[in-house]
Amino acid sequence: MDNKENLENCRFVLAVMKTKQDLRFQALRLIHYIIYRVICDDQDLQTFQGSVTELAEEFQIPRSNLYRDIDSLSDQLHSTSMITGHKDPRKSWKIVTWMSKSGYDGKGLYTFKLSYSIVDYVKGIKQMFDEEFHLTILKFSSIYAIRIYEIVSADRFFQRGVNPEYEIDDLRYWLDCEKKYKKTNDFYKYVIETAVRDINSYSSTKMTAVTIKVGRIISRIRFELSSDKQPEGPNLDLA
Numbered sequence: 030m031d032n033k034e035n036l037e038n039c040r041f042v043l044a045v046m047k048t049k050q051d052l053r054f055q056a057l058r059l060i061h062y063i064i065y066r067v068i069c070d071d072q073d074l075q076t077f078q079g080s081v082t083e084l085a086e087e088f089q090i091p092r093s094n095l096y097r098d099i100d101s102l103s104d105q106l107h108s109t110s111m112i113t114g115h116k117d118p119r120k121s122w123k124i125v126t127w128m129s130k131s132g133y134d135g136k137g138l139y140t141f142k143l144s145y146s147i148v149d150y151v152k153g154i155k156q157m158f159d160e161e162f163h164l165t166i167l168k169f170s171s172i173y174a175i176r177i178y179e180i181v182s183a184d185r186f187f188q189r190g191v192n193p194e195y196e197i198d199d200l201r202y203w204l205d206c207e208k209k210y211k212k213t214n215d216f217y218k219y220v221i222e223t224a225v226r227d228i229n230s231y232s233s234t235k236m237t238a239v240t241i242k243v244g245r246i247i248s249r250i251r252f253e254l255s256s257d258k259q260p261e262g263p264n265l266d267l268a
Contacts, residue, residue, distance in 0.1 A: 038153035039186065044113040045125065045150050046179045049205050052127075054172040055088070055098065056105040060127055061175075062087060063141050064151055065163035074151045075129075075143045084139065087167065099139065103131040106141075125150070157186045165232045173220050174227035176204050181236070181252050194241070194251040213247045221250060 052060065062084075066077040084099075085092045106128040113123045130142040143151065162182065169175050180203060184193040201207050201216065210216040221238050228236050234254055241249040 035153075035156055038149045039157055040153075041113070041149050042153035042157060043183045043187065044123075045111060045147075046176075046183045047199075047203055048111050048113050049202055050111060050176070051109050051205065052105055054175075056102045056109075057172060057175055058088065058167055058169075059102050060106060061163050061166045063143065064154055065160065067143060067151060068155045069160075074148055074155070075145070076140065077142075078138055078140045081137045081139070099133070103128070103141075107131070158182065161233070168231040169227050171223050171227045173204055173224040174231075177221075177224045177252070178228055178232065178234075181254070185254070192251055192253045194249055196249055197247060200250065217247060217250070225252075 050057070063077050066079065067074055071077060081092055081095060085095045088095070090098075107126075110124050110126045113125060125146040126144045127147060128141065129144045130140070132140050134140070166175050166178060169178070180195075181193055185191070197213060197216070200221075204220060206216060206220055210219055217238075217240065225236050225238050228234060237253045239251045239253055240247045241251060
């Protein structure tokens, strides 16, 4: 894989992370775990097989709950698609799906096969992040922590040492909160602060959310990070 392809795959990761995702909390954790195991175990970066016992231990849930919930989680991964790129349909965009096939053999073994449309995303993830990134995400107790950790980590890969800053409206869109917590103070308290507490509790990243106001109105949020292990990717030309 040449340098240009590496860079395009990493940019694809950023595009996927900076779009609205309709996955629920456990389904988002599951796709991260599948991608982590695919990177570790499958040369084609698509297929993962895991036992009921292994999945229950990784997700810290009883096996009975896994039997009960795995079908609905798989359904979410099969049925959910994302439109990457600009929110304006006249600009560049792409539709991608997570899963092409999943199943259970009746003897304790699950098989998950990622969609071909997401393989370049997996390649980019492999370039950008190490094992700690995925295992940290599995520890979070909030979907907002996962999404903010994804977005900030991806931006930090491209702009190392820079504290990323985002418009409130963009964060609402990415976190699927356009119709939730309509008061900005509530959005900050129940989404941003909750996520930052989770990230500080379970990751090596120490994060502070700083509000930026226009007059009395919060318009942007800057995420300041310290003691952060930077992602070790290839020496890409990011110009």
